[in-house]
Amino acid sequence: MEKLRPFAYWPAILWGIVLAILMLLPQDAFPESKLLSYDKLAHITVFAIFSILVLIGYQLKGKLSQQRTKHRNYTLTICLVYGIILESLQQFVPGRMSDVYDLLANFTGALLGVIVFNIFIKNKLAIHKLIL
Structure with a gap:
């Protein structure tokens, strides 16, 4: 089975790279936007x-x-450790700083993502059982 899907983790890896780039950009690199001003919501969304x-x-x-x-x-665990690493690295980026509330938002997003995925899988399994 593993040989059939050698690139199964690539979307997560590429998204992780995008997260690193976004979270390690200087704060002034982000355009002013009402949508992006909801910092914690952005953290929750990207980690979900x-x-x-x-x-x-x-x-x-x-x-x-x-x-x-x-x-x-x-x-x-992967999301928590990655969030800690990114938050720690932010203290070395001009205009950025580590924030424990960002880390909490990261973990909340990861937990939300797991919950959403589980709901989707349960519904998919229930539908599959109804069909068969």
């Missing part, structure tokens, strides 16, 4: 997407159905 992409990678590799709880915990 990140956790969903990681879980999709597990799903495509056929690993998620085997040990679902373990991989959910791995996903949350």
